[in-house]
Amino acid sequence: MSVKREQLLDAANILLAEKGYHGFSMKELAQTAEIAVGTTYLYFNDKKDLIQSLHQRNLHTLAESMFDGFDATSSIFEQYSCIWRNFWQYSLNHPEAILAKSQFDHLPSIVQLREELLAKELFKEVGIMLHVGVEKEIFKPLPIDVLATLSIETCANLARKHILGITRIEGKLLDDVILACWNSIAFKPESTK
Amino acid sequence: MSVKREQLLDAANILLAEKGYHGFSMKELAQTAEIAVGTTYLYFNDKKDLIQSLHQRNLHTLAESMFDGFDATSSIFEQYSCIWRNFWQYSLNHPEAILAKSQFDHLPSIVQLREELLAKELFKEVGIMLHVGVEKEIFKPLPIDVLATLSIETCANLARKHILGITRIEGKLLDDVILACWNSIAFKPESTK
Amino acid sequence: MSVKREQLLDAANILLAEKGYHGFSMKELAQTAEIAVGTTYLYFNDKKDLIQSLHQRNLHTLAESMFDGFDATSSIFEQYSCIWRNFWQYSLNHPEAILAKSQFDHLPSIVQLREELLAKELFKEVGIMLHVGVEKEIFKPLPIDVLATLSIETCANLARKHILGITRIEGKLLDDVILACWNSIAFKPESTK
């Protein structure tokens, strides 16, 4: 992977988060990346291609982070907690990626579909964990997609608010929140102590 | 309120959902609304003003819908359930508003702040319900913002997936999902029966 | 003459001086004149027609002022001085007319030519005075146009500077300036005393 390509993707991530897809120009991008405009087109076919590549890179980076220290032999709650915290940490480390997220919604739908499949592929293990949890009657018998939305997507929402400074989530509160997410999908949720 | 103004806001809602703020042109908007371009500027100062007005209208419409059939004397669960279902119904009736939601994130920050305050004002009663719930030890002692994110924002996420056809949520499943959201914030969550 | 028509011409004079022909809109004009936009078109065919009418009105007003207290039997110097002072006074009373002057230069040339002829007609008497002066060997034997430029146009230039506050011309200085203009065209100029 060329270093210039990475510089461009980094810059794109920042600008995308700040201004949205149409909100920044290729010139702006090049300047932010400290690269000449023309050079951009050596690494990407066009703006769309660049954003798409960025999305894929973000997904890959996220997928890698999500399973940091993951232990498939530990309890389901520990697995769940590990993934949740990894996602949280990733969000704090890559605020641009979280803020830019909504921008990918407006890619042409064919591309979007391909991305969706890629995401499914990358996060297969999350799906497996949820699936196993359902089988063991630890999680409610809801569609996997729904379970994922209830627990993981909520993490993204909270992270967004935390990053923007709308609500500060730290220490004990973070533990509580994880438990809250767990409770939303747990078959036998635990009462607050 | 002028009928042309409404036509324009309706068209803007649709285009915003489809293409994002910078993604549609004023010409496109005018064509969708079946109005001349210049006419647009009789009702709005500029594109920014239009989007902002749209956001306010959406918030008002939503706020009205949210408290349809709301009974402050009923049980907290019934209150919660009522609001949740109203929000769900609103989302199905106004898919554009839900899909466009993330687009408002890129408004200039001063405007955004004003909107945020407006939202707080409009949804004050939701806050009150959550607050009362916390006092009565029905909800966990978490910040109101966090409680709202955990339960209501999740509704928006699910609605989005439902609208896009990613997951179909109906009948019994909807009841389950509401319970799941309730459980995420309930002090003594109920086990699945 | 309708009063509304006059209101419009007055407003046009001001706006023309401030912003130039293309620099103000018909809406602005109507607002300044405290009249509805549509009404403007009851009195003038279009913007060009309005400006042209304004120019004619200005020329007529000027022509009338120029010969205020004019005595064809007095000495040439007194005649000259009278016209010069009248022009000066007119300029102070109608600063817009002076400032707008250059704006008429960009009218379509056919119209412009008609204006030029009109001007010649209106100021025929000035021409006559200059002509008589040349015959009597009071003025230099130069083309009438040149004599007019040297003496009268200079008055407009000075008036413009005076109005804009670039140079203040009053009392004795005004007398001196008139003599200076006279000297530029006099056959036997007078030394300064």
Place this chain on the structure above:
Amino acid sequence: MSVKREQLLDAANILLAEKGYHGFSMKELAQTAEIAVGTTYLYFNDKKDLIQSLHQRNLHTLAESMFDGFDATSSIFEQYSCIWRNFWQYSLNHPEAILAKSQFDHLPSIVQLREELLAKELFKEVGIMLHVGVEKEIFKPLPIDVLATLSIETCANLARKHILGITRIEGKLLDDVILACWNSIAFKPESTK
């Protein structure tokens, strides 16, 4: 200095003379300069910047021409005559600059003021000559601004008429006119021979 920039300024000079500031479009300008519209904005921030730059270039060019062959040791009359003729020649060589002159009057006033100062700076030597003339009792004791208006601005007026073909000024007539201008400010004007 880029050649494209010069092309643009040349084109702007012509169009400004023909149509005034608001009277020509950037598209027209680009076409006249045989350059793409977008390219214009590589050399100037916007239309205002372009016009302002043009004005400065014109002032500099004029200032250079004005002192061609100027000899500070020659008699005041010769100095005066030299400057006058240089201005005249410049006007014939740059008709656009003369015709466009009045268009600069509608620049925003701050800019206008800066330009005024620049002009004062560039033509300082003219002021000095006039000042010396007054001290030596060759010119009348009038404000320098007034002396300049009386003699030099008249040159511009005559040049404008000559260029437009309203009056033809050549040979002996030109000498006469210069003497006329001199006489308007001379302490002891010379009679016509």
Place this chain on the structure above:
DNA sequence: AATGAATGAGGTTTCATTCAT
């Protein structure tokens, strides 16, 4: 006669992309 909402052509400016260096 008077109004002002509505129009759409045309204004200024931006931007993704190309290509000669």
Place this chain on the structure above:
DNA sequence: GATGAATGAAACCTCATTCAT
């Protein structure tokens, strides 16, 4: 590979003019 000047389509917005009331 790397550059950035050049391009022209298309963006947002304004404006002279019309016409139903």
